[in-house]
Amino acid sequence: MRNRLYHGEHGGLRRSRSSINKVPCPPFVTVSSVVAHFEFADKTCTAPAARSDRMRDIALAHVPRDRAIRLLDLGCGTGSLLFRLAEALPAAALCGVDISPANIRAARTRQAGQPAAGRVRFEAADYLDYVAEPFDAIVTDGVLHLIPGDSATLVRKLASDLVPGGLLFCSMPFDCAYNRAFAGVRRVLRSVRSSWLDLLILKFARFLHGAEMDEEGLRERVDYMYIAPERLMSEPLAACFASVGLRRVATYPMESTSPSQLKHQVTVFAREPIRS
Numbered sequence: 001m002r003n004r005l006y007h008g009e010h011g012g013l014r015r016s017r018s019s020i021n022k023v024p025c026p027p028f029v030t031v032s033s034v035v036a037h038f039e040f041a042d043k044t045c046t047a048p049a050a051r052s053d054r055m056r057d058i059a060l061a062h063v064p065r066d067r068a069i070r071l072l073d074l075g076c077g078t079g080s081l082l083f084r085l086a087e088a089l090p091a092a093a094l095c096g097v098d099i100s101p102a103n104i105r106a107a108r109t110r111q112a113g114q115p116a117a118g119r120v121r122f123e124a125a126d127y128l129d130y131v132a133e134p135f136d137a138i139v140t141d142g143v144l145h146l147i148p149g150d151s152a153t154l155v156r157k158l159a160s161d162l163v164p165g166g167l168l169f170c171s172m173p174f175d176c177a178y179n180r181a182f183a184g185v186r187r188v189l190r191s192v193r194s195s196w197l198d199l200l201i202l203k204f205a206r207f208l209h210g211a212e213m214d215e216e217g218l219r220e221r222v223d224y225m226y227i228a229p230e231r232l233m234s235e236p237l238a239a240c241f242a243s244v245g246l247r248r249v250a251t252y253p254m255e256s257t258s259p260s261q262l263k264h265q266v267t268v269f270a271r272e273p274i275r276s
């Protein structure tokens with residue numbers, strides 16, 4: 001499967017010969033990774049079904065269904081996307097990694113009843129410390145903007161975790177006025193967080209989404225209202241990806257499921273084949 005997954009904007013398999021440029025990565029807001037561990041450690045997170053469906057469909061537009069690829073879901077939560085991909089890719093071996101042991105416990109519980117259980121495994125780890133053989137594809141929905149630290153370090157790791165020609169499917173908030181304003185609101189909320197404010201946010205969430213989400217799902221979302229993005233997808237960030245050999249090959253809109261959510265888009269990057 002090595003070197004075979006690179007599909008261009010129009011779906012055709014092709015190789016790129018563009019060089020790996022040295023581009024400075026955009027600045028970011030620094031929070032220590034220790035804080036990140038506490039932020040997510042005991043929490044579960046499950047994307048709305050429509051969102052995981054959309055990510056799966058985008059991946060399937062680029063990844064051959066019948067090949068024995070190795071696929072990583074970075075920040076897999078409770079496995080919402082990974083189980084969908086396991087069903088759609090019957091020959092694939094799939095791995096889900098998440099920093100939250102609570103998520104991994106929930107995913108493993110769910111795994112027991114799945115027909116594809118034998119091809120799926122889950123690991124609790126901070127992605128930045130996670131070591132594995134390179135993958136043919138990495139999917140990551142709503143995660144890269146949460147990982148603190150240097151963007152250059154993160155994108156270098158993503159590139160090194162893909163085989164040449166491998167694909168990265170990255171859903172994250174993009175740089176726009178709405179997301180910038182909302183990030184500011186979240187920083188303010190974080191600075192005045194209290195149990196009273198938690199309750200108010202929960203009540204508002206029940207009002208907006210009580211009909212389609214259960215209480216557990218609504219409670220999960222409260223913490224995220226206090227987390228501002230570390231980075232947004234932007235041209236400078238895409239250039240940072242390009243500088244490590246991750247070339248953007250497609251961009252897709254991702255419909256918002258809530259006004260309280262940052263607006264996301266899905267960007268597909270291909271790892272440049274190594275030039276001899």
Ligand SMILES: C[S@@+](CC[C@H](N)C(=O)[O-])C[C@H]1O[C@@H](n2cnc3c(N)ncnc32)[C@H](O)[C@@H]1O
Binds near residue numbers: 040
């Ligand atoms: C918004 S949730 C998305 C979960 C999942 N991708 C989904 O769509 O259901 C973000 C997830 O990223 C995980 N996460 C945050 N930082 C991480 C890190 N450094 N390494 C691995 N996972 C991380 C969180 O624990 C959380 O499950």
